[in-house]
Amino acid sequence: MDGIKRDLSVQFYHKSFQGLTHENVVDELKKMNIVDEINAIQITEKNCVVSCKNIEAKNKLLINNIELNGRTVKLFDVEKTITNVTVKDAPFELKDEVIIAYMAKFGQVIPGSIRRGKIQGTDIENGTRYLSVVGCVPTIPIRNSIGRFDIRIFADNNRTECIHCGQKSHPSYRCPNKPVRTKECFICKNSNHIARDCPQKEEKLCYICKKNDHVQRNCPTRLYGEYANDVLEGTNISDVESDLESVHEVLNTNVEDTSTLVKPPDVSVILGASNVKRISIPDKNVIDASISGASLDKVDSVISRALSLIPEHAEVKNVTLCLGTNDITRNIDDPEQVTCNLSTAINKVQESFPETAIGVCGIIPRKGKSEKIKIINETAQSVNKFAKKMCERFGSLTYVDTPIAFQRQGQTVRELFDPNDSSGVHVNESGATEMWSVMENFIRNATFTQDPGVAFTPTSYRKRTNSDRSATPRSAERQANKMSKF
Template identity: 40%
Template sequence: MAVDAHKAQIKRHLSIHFGISFTKGITHTDVLNELKTLVDQNEIQTIQITEKECIVTVHDQNTKHTLLTRGINLKNRYIRMVDVEQQVTNVTNKDAPCEMSDVTICGHLSKFGDVVQGSLRRGLIKDTNIETGTRYVQLTNCIPIIPTATKFGRFSVRMFADNNRTECPYCTRTDHPSYRCTNKPSRQNQAARKCYRCNSTTHTIKDCPHSEKLCYRCGKEGHIQRDCQTDDQEMYGDYVHDIQEGRDANKNDSFTEDNNSEELIVELNKTTETVFEQTNATLPTSETVIFGASNCSRIRIEDPSINNIAVSGTTLDQIDKLVCQSDNIVNSDYVANVILSLGTNDISKHRSDTEQITANLTTCIDTLKTKYPNARIGICSILPRRGKGSSIQALNTAARSVNSFTQKLCVKSQVLKYIDLWDEFAPNKTPFRALFDLNDPSGVHISKSGIELMENIFEDFINSKCEGEYETPSKKRNRSSSSTPGSSEKQVTKMPKSC
């Protein structure tokens, strides 16, 4: 079987080299005569002279150490030798989003080599603390050729490495950067020869062999890179079709409150009623697990069958940590209800990148389905934020978009149930002030009344298992925006241990 040259790990621990640009006309005999003044001839394996350097390979480390420390004299000039391959390769990463964590960067780079712990640093503008977006990482045991372009998730980034591991795009050699390549075409010729259909520099568009637009990502005709779905299957798994459907819907019309129309709510209720009738009699379990962040951590439930696993600051991609905590409390085979109330911190972290949030959500749901096969899973909508600033409005717009995706996902599933918190906390499209902590400038945290309202909504979801139905909370409670929650809503009734 042929071995890919880019993946072949060729070890060159006994090779050293030096440049010959200032010693033109030297021969193998010249180099050998100088080497024999320092080491025995039998200890030299190879002397290789290329266009720009001379490479000497020896048989053992002692001989190599002697040549590295002492050097040689050629044509009345002292020459210092260095390792052909250094143990550490410095890699420069460009174009990665500044919001992408250092851990994520190191995780993607680990496929090219071993990341030196603590080596990652961020580029800064001189004499300031303002970042340039560039990351610098050190690798060991890396592959021979590091690509100049790759993808971190759905983001395209550029990479440049020293130690002769970056390939020139014009001649495929690694001993010089691309801007110094003698084969690099001039700017005029390159512009004149570029095809704007397939991006080739070997012909113009009139001579292009492709009759339709060509995707630069997968190389197939019929679509462009922006609409390519090649990486979607790997990123989103079984939910790729749902996500693509959401993308197509967003192209035709933006999200409005009309998305929560009567027809959609009626259809949602019919679907959930049918599912509950089918599953209610077959689930012998009685435990309930709540996964949430800071708002859920303030919920106080006396019922021992209801386990609240909430940690402040948790995001969707950290669901594994919460699941591990639940393993110490409850047997996953005896969990009948799972309530997931995460996403607010994801909005803060990813902001307008709703595709990344929905990708994390689908991964989180898969984790819960696998861990709790006998449970129905209630997915809470992301709560609105209190405030009128443009940044708050932008975050709320992103939250509504994710909620719309979540609701459509739940309608199509027999296991997932949509718990609508948005309409309860933002009647008439405006966050209800009495339900939010007015001392919180971020507008994220809810008040004591808001906590009690959330407890009641969770209680309705758990009790609906016994009743065989679950209605959207906003249809069960009608409250004007000018009134505070009633006493009946504030009172928290004891939740049932079993059904």
């Protein structure tokens, strides 16, 4: 066969098929209405070669799979290897023809092979394009640009270089030279131990300025900004923890009228992820520091955001920790890992907000009936039991039973979830309202205590019926009710 071109031939390997015959292949080609465009069907020891009369028939076989013995079979070009390419980050408005023209620099795009990716179970596109290329160049760079639009291109057949080592034998996430992120102590920032083993754990450490002679709430930097040393100069304060009282004494002796010095109201802080961000919180004294995609094992970023949002001089009355959904996504059948993440996150919250009531929200279930969703909800239930027992043991912790709003007779209430979210994670507007109904009970009433507590199941919470919703006071009425309390 040397020197003979077989540009119109495609093939598939048939060793896994028992008793494959020419008639089997012909029957499938008849279903595709191209049997009259076939020159030959050859069944060799290892593969089946189909020779076409024209390029249109060949491309049709390359793009469309055939069914043999109840199995899907994909055909490949005999002479050239087909490279499957994924294009990401291209704008929705960018036409497919533009992408095909751009990809022509890397090889011949099989006509009709381009398609747009969609979110599973919907007709909503996810911003990904898929296409097939024949005679692809040895290497396709990951980073590309079409005009002013930056795109990423990924290809099989070892066409994409690893961003870490430059080799093409593996994807970047499997690279043996992938940089290892070292964990550091949350307290002293050293990388040779974690927070629970830190020698400074028993010392009072300020989260803001990292000094151990005062705690965060009394930090001069927080109270007076970068000029704290100048403000406190000459006050002869030996113990920084008592600087608030001493400075107030200095103010009282130097300011005749202190009526204008108004203390900011106490605030409550919520540390959450995307579901909390969907809540319309009516109270301006509740700080929502939630970050979409946040998790227990990366709670540091949410804490940092919270500290940056707390008004100067304001005291934190309580903190609500509403994370864990994303941790379970990464540890579907490993509740022990999630409980470990939860314990570590609670320690970090306690270190950042000492002597503050902390509410630990249960992880709400997900909607869906798949086996995967069932395992996820079982893991969530196990983690919630652990959180409940922990709160019963420590007085500064309170269990906030948010899952109660999303379960009815042991089943997940589907009506409270976003119908456009195929993952079953995100709540809709009604679900966000139910979450706030449970969390609000804790936020309004919780204060710090050292005494052993009990699991927080809000007795005042109940499912609201349609009549309840119609009777909900309007914003003007709520404002009037607030004013009447003063």
